[in-house]
Amino acid sequence: MFTVAELKTYVESVVPYTYYHNEFPATAVDNAAYVRIFGGFAPDRWTNVRRPSFQVVVRGKNGPTTEGIALALYDAFHKRQDYVIGSQRVVASFADQSAPLYLGLDDNNRAMYSVNFTLILLDK
Known part of the structure; x- marks a missing residue:
């Protein structure tokens, strides 16, 4: 597992943006996302x-741009096949919903979207 x-x-590397681990740190930039397993x-x-x-979870000051990043992630990982994360082979990945989920505005009026994926891994 990765x-x-x-x-x-x-x-x-697939969808360039500023990403963080698991949550936004206090020093995170406005236009950013976090990734969690x-x-x-x-x-x-x-x-x-x-x-x-x-x-x-993607957030940003400009709602349409933020939604665009979420859609790019959706398009990049829904039905993606045969790739490697770290040393783990991923057979395929699929979105868990039909479109990015709008989460609303955070306390600083930044739009937030969530995209979720399930992976199929085949261990050696």
Whole structure:
């Protein structure tokens, strides 16, 4: 399995933006996102298949631009096949919803969107 740092680096290489690990630090820039890993589904009992999930929360001062980043992430990772994060082979990834979810404005009037994905991993 890959680390949050490896996931962040990979997501950043696919859709350039400023990303953080797990949450926004107090010093985060306005236009930024964070990446976190969720447990996903239980591993298959009989094979080496695992299905963890990850979330990217995107925020920004300009709502349409922020939504554009969320849509770019959606397009980049929904139905993406055969790639590597860290040293982990990812067979495929799929969005957990049909579109980025608008979370509203944060306390500083920055638009926020969430995109969530489930991965299919095949361990060696």
